[in-house]
Amino acid sequence: MAVKGAVMVPHPPLIVPDIGRGEERRIQATVDAYRRAAEKIAEWEPETVVVLSPHSVMYADYFHISPGSGAKGNFARFRASQVAFDVKYDTEFVRFLSQEAEARDIPAGIMGERDKSLDHGTMVPLYFLDQYDTDYELVRIGLSGLPLTKHYELGACIKKTAEMLGRDTVIIASGDLSHKLKEDGPYGFQKEGPEYDERIMNVMGRAAFGELFDFSEEFCDKAAECGHRSFTIMAGALDGLAVKAERLSHEGTFGVGYGVCIFKVTGRDPERFFLESYRREQKKKAEKRKAEEDPYVGLARASVEGYIRTGRKIHVPKGLPAEMYSRRAGVFVSLKEDGRLRGCIGTIAPVRGSIAEEIIENAVSAAVRDPRFHAVEEDELERLVYSVDVLGETEEIKSPDELDVKRYGVIVSRGRKRGLLLPNLEGVDTVGEQIEIAKRKAGIPDDGGEISLERFEVVRHF
Structure with missing residues (x-):
C-alpha cells in the first residue's frame, strides 16, 4: 500500500518550546498528541511526506506545489531563528503529481512560487516529526479557493502518484480549527466557532470523510477555520482505503481550536469512495430540482446550458x-x-424588453462574464444550482433603520458609484454588514462620508 497513513495536526508556533517559553504547557494534551502522531509516522517509515499547508502559497484557482530540490526555513519571525530546517524535496513525486493533476484537469503545479522558504504551517509538524524520523523527502502543497471537491480530487492524485511510484507515503494535513472560540481570544467569539470544532472532530474522529462536503463555505468562514481544505485533500489521498481512525486530542485554550487525529491505512474499502458517492447524490438532487424548478429558474438553466453547449444564446421560448x-x-x-458561488450577474433596473429576455442575458453573463470566476465548463452543468431574483421598485430611505436584511435589498450610492446587495443572503446577518458589503462592491471608501440609501424587495425563485 503506497499511502501508509495520514495525520491531522495544528500548527501553533508557540507549541515549539523555544517559542512558547513555557506557554506550550497550557496545551500539554496537544503536545503529547503531537508527539504520538510523529512517532506513528516514524513507525510507518515513509519515503515521502506530503505536507498540506494553509500558509504555503495560496491562489484562488490553482494549487501550488513547491518546486526545486529543497527549501530552508526557520522561526525567526517568532524570535527563534535557532530552530531551523533544511529539507529535500521529492522532485520525482512532484513531477508525476503535476502530470496526474493535469491529466485530470485539476489546476495544480509548480508555477507561481512567491517565497521559497518554508512556512510555519509546514515547519511546526516537521519540528515534531524530525525528533523521530528525518529519513524522508518532502512534498509541500498549498491550498486554493477552489471547491472542496477539487481539493479531494487533488488528494486522489496524491494517492495515485504514490501508487505509480511505489513510494511509501504519509500525508500531514496541517491546519488549525476555528479561530473564534473565545471572547478573550485573539480573534474573538462567533457561535459557529465551537460548532465547527465539535462537528469537525466528530467527522475526523470517525474518518467519515464524505461529511466534509457538508460544511458550507459561509459556515467555515464564520468559524474562521484554516484547516478544512487541508483535511479534505488528505481525505482524497485516502480515497477508497480502509483506515483506522484515532482521535487523540482537541483543545481550545487560547481561543483557537487544535485537533490531532491519526489515520492508519489497513487495506482497501470499496465503500469509501466518498467523492463518487457525493457526486451521485448531487446528481439525484439536480434531477429532482430540475423536475421541480419553476419557469424562471428553468429558463436560467436552459440559457446557461444552451450557451455553454452551442456558444449561442437561446431565443425566448413559448409557454412561459x-x-x-x-x-x-x-x-x-x-x-x-x-x-460555493460560481457566478452572479444582474441588472438593478430593466434594460431589455421583458423579464424573460433579462433572465437569458444575465444567466449567460453569470456563467461566462463574472470577472471573479473563469467561464463555466460543460462538465460543470449538472452540478450548478440556480436562483433568480426579480427586483421590485426601489425607494429612497433616510436611515438604515428602515432596512431589514431579510426582507429588503439595499443600494448604496455616492456620486456615480452605486453598489447593490440582495436581501436574505446566507452569511449576511445584519444591516451593517449588508451596507458595508454594498459599499465595497461600489468602491465607496469606509471613511464616514455621506451615502445615499435605497431599498427594494425581490421575488426569489430557486
Missing part, C-alpha cells in the same frame, strides 16, 4: 407565464456549485 413576456424588471441570476 404571461408576466415573463409582458413585464420588465431588474433581474439577478446566481449560480452555485458544490455550495
Whole structure:
C-alpha cells in the first residue's frame, strides 16, 4: 500500500518550546498528541511526506506545489531563528503529481512560487516529526479557493502518484480549527466557532470523510477555520482505503481550536469512495430540482446550458407565464456549485424588453462574464444550482433603520458609484454588514462620508 497513513495536526508556533517559553504547557494534551502522531509516522517509515499547508502559497484557482530540490526555513519571525530546517524535496513525486493533476484537469503545479522558504504551517509538524524520523523527502502543497471537491480530487492524485511510484507515503494535513472560540481570544467569539470544532472532530474522529462536503463555505468562514481544505485533500489521498481512525486530542485554550487525529491505512474499502458517492447524490438532487424548478429558474438553466453547449444564446421560448413576456424588471441570476458561488450577474433596473429576455442575458453573463470566476465548463452543468431574483421598485430611505436584511435589498450610492446587495443572503446577518458589503462592491471608501440609501424587495425563485 503506497499511502501508509495520514495525520491531522495544528500548527501553533508557540507549541515549539523555544517559542512558547513555557506557554506550550497550557496545551500539554496537544503536545503529547503531537508527539504520538510523529512517532506513528516514524513507525510507518515513509519515503515521502506530503505536507498540506494553509500558509504555503495560496491562489484562488490553482494549487501550488513547491518546486526545486529543497527549501530552508526557520522561526525567526517568532524570535527563534535557532530552530531551523533544511529539507529535500521529492522532485520525482512532484513531477508525476503535476502530470496526474493535469491529466485530470485539476489546476495544480509548480508555477507561481512567491517565497521559497518554508512556512510555519509546514515547519511546526516537521519540528515534531524530525525528533523521530528525518529519513524522508518532502512534498509541500498549498491550498486554493477552489471547491472542496477539487481539493479531494487533488488528494486522489496524491494517492495515485504514490501508487505509480511505489513510494511509501504519509500525508500531514496541517491546519488549525476555528479561530473564534473565545471572547478573550485573539480573534474573538462567533457561535459557529465551537460548532465547527465539535462537528469537525466528530467527522475526523470517525474518518467519515464524505461529511466534509457538508460544511458550507459561509459556515467555515464564520468559524474562521484554516484547516478544512487541508483535511479534505488528505481525505482524497485516502480515497477508497480502509483506515483506522484515532482521535487523540482537541483543545481550545487560547481561543483557537487544535485537533490531532491519526489515520492508519489497513487495506482497501470499496465503500469509501466518498467523492463518487457525493457526486451521485448531487446528481439525484439536480434531477429532482430540475423536475421541480419553476419557469424562471428553468429558463436560467436552459440559457446557461444552451450557451455553454452551442456558444449561442437561446431565443425566448413559448409557454412561459404571461408576466415573463409582458413585464420588465431588474433581474439577478446566481449560480452555485458544490455550495460555493460560481457566478452572479444582474441588472438593478430593466434594460431589455421583458423579464424573460433579462433572465437569458444575465444567466449567460453569470456563467461566462463574472470577472471573479473563469467561464463555466460543460462538465460543470449538472452540478450548478440556480436562483433568480426579480427586483421590485426601489425607494429612497433616510436611515438604515428602515432596512431589514431579510426582507429588503439595499443600494448604496455616492456620486456615480452605486453598489447593490440582495436581501436574505446566507452569511449576511445584519444591516451593517449588508451596507458595508454594498459599499465595497461600489468602491465607496469606509471613511464616514455621506451615502445615499435605497431599498427594494425581490421575488426569489430557486
